[in-house]
Amino acid sequence: MDSWIDLRSDTVTKPTEPMRKAMYEAEVGDDVYSEDPTVNALEEKTAEMFAREAALFVPTGSMGNAVCLEVLTRPGSEVICDRLSHVYNYELSSMAVLSGLTPRVVDGPQGAPFPEQVEEAIHPPLYYVAPTGCISLENTANIAGGRIFPEKRMKQIVALARKNNIPVHLDGARIFNAAVALSKEVAELTAGMDCVMFCLSKGLGAPVGSMVLGSREFIREARRVRKLFGGGMRQAGILAAAGIYALDNNVPRLDQDHANARRLAEELSQIDGLEVDTETVETNIIMVGTKEPAPGAEKLCRRLESYSVQVDPLGPNLTRLVTHLDVSSEDVVRAIEAFRAAVK
Ligand SMILES: Cc1ncc(COP(=O)(O)O)c(C=O)c1O
Incomplete structure (x- = not known):
């Protein structure tokens, strides 16, 4: 795993x-x-x-x-x-x-x-x-x-x-x-x-x-x-x-978290069923809305778990993703794939 x-x-x-x-x-x-x-x-x-x-x-x-x-x-x-x-x-x-x-x-x-x-x-x-x-x-x-x-x-x-x-x-x-x-x-x-x-x-x-x-x-x-x-x-x-x-x-490296967040936001915004306003991603936090054909936030988060990605729902159709020191750019690529699979 x-x-x-x-x-x-x-x-x-x-x-x-x-x-x-x-x-x-x-x-x-x-x-x-x-x-x-x-x-x-x-x-x-x-x-x-x-x-x-x-x-x-x-x-x-x-x-x-x-x-x-x-x-x-x-x-x-x-x-x-x-x-x-x-x-x-x-x-x-x-x-x-x-x-x-x-x-x-x-x-x-x-x-x-x-x-x-x-x-x-x-x-x-x-x-x-x-x-x-x-x-x-x-x-x-x-x-x-x-x-x-x-x-x-x-x-x-x-x-x-x-x-x-x-x-x-x-x-x-x-x-x-x-x-x-x-x-x-x-x-x-x-x-x-x-x-x-x-x-x-x-x-x-x-x-x-x-x-x-x-x-x-x-x-x-x-x-x-x-x-x-x-x-x-x-x-x-x-x-x-x-x-x-x-x-x-660990201060200057926060830039990497921001770059990872932007990458995540851009890629997730292209996935049918996810709503991300890439303009609003200024630092390390991304708000991701869900809509048809994606499931609600709770179900989406449970499905992501089966791809070893942990995300918490913030509302019925809202999740928050946060990038940090323990999330590498390779992890970002894997997370994007996990989202692609989980919305289906
Ligand atoms: C904006 C903001 N203020 C304060 C806190 C509280 O910090 P702590 O969890 O160390 O109590 C948090 C924690 O997430 C936060 O996001």
Whole structure:
């Protein structure tokens, strides 16, 4: 049987031998005492990459987002976020459970709202309405198909937030995908945000970990909240070493994932029964619709399994494919053949 090709997510990558070696050799200490030299090195390195004063290593992207929202707001406030955003759809309402926040949802195109939509969602400072606590944006927008947030639009929203004295959080789980696709620095793409979260454990290929970036004062408070939420880790240098390795070795290669995604999208768009808008494939995520004569998404995914291709349905007629470090260009050719066979 052929080896599995896992297109469900870029979170499925396994650490490579050299990454494991770096983890094995990592110097460690107790990070709750800020004494883990490898965690400290990772935090310094990312702060520099993002041109920020400080950074914090957190176990997951979800915790990073939760920490940021908690630090930026007070209970009873609203978080302006997009209908497709991860904080709204896939974080178990943690903003409500952990921080007493409610989402004020806007419906932007491809997960990237217009400034006018955000402006309309901002509450005036009246004592009888919930204050707007913060604006949370996502780049790339996962469920929108890995779309890159248009830079001009993002700058306009940041300016609007400044005018209204509202902080902005960026869920930049895949900001390196955006940076590589645009040939820009992450510092440039995230300038003006009060805080940024990005994931080491997605396209960058580390097994665990995300980073939060902000001012020294913000990170001091974020460190307290990370502990409050149960995320204070001890000899976490073993994990941080994987993050350092990922940042040193796996950033430019995201281009290959993007090229693989484009190839997949182009070929799948030619198959009768599949709907792919190739124009929207900007990074490593492809949304694939199904229609007659192809079966529904659930059945299609089950059939793909018999060709050793793993894909999850996202709706009755929708699947999402994600390319990553463990998907080679040969795997892409095999996956295309599997789709051809499975739609019949
Ligand atoms: C856009 C976005 N934000 C946050 C997260 C959460 O990351 P984690 O799975 O590490 O909690 C994800 C995970 O898929 C994501 O896609």
